[in-house]
Amino acid sequence: xxxxxxxxxxxxxxxxxxxxxxxxxxxxxxxxxxxxxxxxxxxxxxxxxxxxxxxxxxxxxxxxxxxxxxxxxxxxxxxxxxxxxxxxxxxxxxxxxxxxxxxxxxxxxxxxxxxxxxxxxxxxxxxxxxxxxxxxxxxxxxxxxxxxxxxxxxxxxxxxxxxxxxxxxxxxxxxxxxxxxxxxxxxxxxxxxxxxxxxxx
Amino acid sequence: xxxxxxxxxxxxxxxxxxxxxxxxxxxxxxxxxxxxxxxxxxxxxxxxxxxxxxxxxxxxxxxxxxxxxxxxxxxxxxxxxxxxxxxxxxxxxxxxxxxxxxxxxxxxxxxxxxxxxxxxxxxxxxxxxxxxxxxxxxxxxxxxxxxxxxxxxxxxxxxxxxxxxxxxxxxxxxxxxxxxxxxxxxxxxxxxxxxxxxxxx
Numbered sequence: 001x002x003x004x005x006x007x008x009x010x011x012x013x014x015x016x017x018x019x020x021x022x023x024x025x026x027x028x029x030x031x032x033x034x035x036x037x038x039x040x041x042x043x044x045x046x047x048x049x050x051x052x053x054x055x056x057x058x059x060x061x062x063x064x065x066x067x068x069x070x071x072x073x074x075x076x077x078x079x080x081x082x083x084x085x086x087x088x089x090x091x092x093x094x095x096x097x098x099x100x101x102x103x104x105x106x107x108x109x110x111x112x113x114x115x116x117x118x119x120x121x122x123x124x125x126x127x128x129x130x131x132x133x134x135x136x137x138x139x140x141x142x143x144x145x146x147x148x149x150x151x152x153x154x155x156x157x158x159x160x161x162x163x164x165x166x167x168x169x170x171x172x173x174x175x176x177x178x179x180x181x182x183x184x185x186x187x188x189x190x191x192x193x194x195x196x197x198x199x200x201x
Numbered sequence: 202x203x204x205x206x207x208x209x210x211x212x213x214x215x216x217x218x219x220x221x222x223x224x225x226x227x228x229x230x231x232x233x234x235x236x237x238x239x240x241x242x243x244x245x246x247x248x249x250x251x252x253x254x255x256x257x258x259x260x261x262x263x264x265x266x267x268x269x270x271x272x273x274x275x276x277x278x279x280x281x282x283x284x285x286x287x288x289x290x291x292x293x294x295x296x297x298x299x300x301x302x303x304x305x306x307x308x309x310x311x312x313x314x315x316x317x318x319x320x321x322x323x324x325x326x327x328x329x330x331x332x333x334x335x336x337x338x339x340x341x342x343x344x345x346x347x348x349x350x351x352x353x354x355x356x357x358x359x360x361x362x363x364x365x366x367x368x369x370x371x372x373x374x375x376x377x378x379x380x381x382x383x384x385x386x387x388x389x390x391x392x393x394x395x396x397x398x399x400x401x402x
Contacts, residue, residue, distance in 0.1 A: 044323055071392075074385055078385075127368070141346045145381055163329075171324050174319075177377075178316040180347060183344050186303075192270065
């Protein structure tokens, strides 16, 4: 398997992320396409999405045993990134936002709500109070993205659905963030590109 | 300064992220509100946005000496996250996408284009070819977000504009990603919440 170093493969085998190969001698094992596919998936989850080894194991287990309910697919993918202590986080203002956007706080995972509350708190601590009007525009755009995400989940098999959700959720995030930056550059060029910047008062 | 450990403060002083306090004795220095504000900003950049120390220094220098051109504000913030080798990245398909979306590849930073190309390549390696129709919907939503971002930049002073761009770009990303997950949960509940999942074939 030219796509990973032997030490990395041994580590993944030891951590049970990768299944064993077929022993061909006392010291050699044969790996096949299924190992290559799994390695690429591990790389997308650990390398691109930045998951920990244990979160990756949880997602891979979900892929092998997709849940019965379609809605639980997303829960496994989201739980892997959002499982942090939330005891110290006040969710009341986040829940007010969710209700304001019509997303139904009761249908949303509390860990993800806590992630939003912490991210907004971090911004506010740094001296940036995100205006409600800006957050409302973000919410409208994210609602479009989420609708596209959920509509694109295949329904032919639970395995295909789970695979789509796992890859389309976490490893897609760097795609979305890069697209936002490029769209900002394009919009910034249109607003500021040819104009003189504001004078200092 | 109760909001950071002494060892952290010493590290930031040594790395020139934080300005020195006023010495009150041979071993003691006095810090004021400007240090507290700076510490919170450093925490947002390193802790929330995940920037390196040297990328953080670059952004802080930009805040102290905002560029003359409004468009360059964004360049400093984006350069800090996207400065990676791009020699091995083929930008042709990314540039075709940018042209297709009307964003003008020539006005977009090549490092950010490379970040998008790499993210899409990582997905594809993992076995997920993002359909163009899905990327088009992402692009429309990101264009709305970027328009809101750029419109909300204050024009009263270059300092205020730079501060807004730095905080509204990078430390805002976790907010947007958490919002996407919550919007997905809401949309998934509407699509799958009450239904029986597909049977295995």
